């Protein structure tokens with residue numbers, strides 16, 4: 371059992387007080403959605419949860435079975451999908467997949483890769499022939515999802531993972547997140563979409579100040 375806890379977290383950017391005394395506990399085994407308007411702080415909340423940034427006051431603590439996980443140990447357990455992460459435009463989808471998994475010391479067999487493309491419903495030829503820069507936005511998003519699925523991380527931090535996806539892509543993400551939660555993973559998901567909010571086990575509404 372893993373948890374990410376926000377304990378009296380405060381954070382400002384200049385004069386803008388984004389969070390004040392924010393308390394929240396995100397447990398594994400469920401999908402926690404963070405909602406709020408543009409600029410309300412969803413992506414910042416995710417960065418705090420991933421420990422990419424530190425709060426001004428209070429703390430964010432990751433723990434497993436009651437023991438605190440230090441930053442490096444925690445980082446090695448998480449995978450993120452964010453709009454800021456771009457594929458290399460001059461590599462194919464498959465080269466991107468192999469590259470990003472290689473950074474984690476992972477090497478997949480041709481069969482494992484074929485299964486992944488099937489899971490995200492990308493045609494094999496689209497992953498091998500065109501450069502990623504020539505793929506549609508939704509297809510590129512599916513490549514990022516394939517990396518996420520391959521990593522099998524215990525903590526999934528998803529920033530608007532369904533952006534640019536069609537109905538079938540939306541189903542893939544929802545199904546994968548639901549299955550991951552049932553396997554005991556911790557899913558944190560930022561979105562503005564009421565349908566995704568409805569699919570969550572817990573919802574944190576921003577702003578929080």
Ligand SMILES: Nc1ncnc2c1ncn2[C@@H]1O[C@H](COP(=O)(O)OP(=O)(O)OP(=O)(O)O)[C@@H](O)[C@H]1O
Nearest residue numbers: 383386388406407408409410411412413414415562
């Ligand atoms: N590094 C930063 N420096 C200064 N201000 C920042 C920084 N990061 C975010 N902000 C500000 O904090 C506020 C929240 O930004 P954030 O990206 O977390 O919102 P969001 O809810 O994810 O919005 P969106 O729905 O558009 O993705 C915004 O006003 C933004 O300008």
Ligand SMILES: [Mg+2]
Nearest residue numbers: 412413414529
């Ligand atoms: Mg955002």
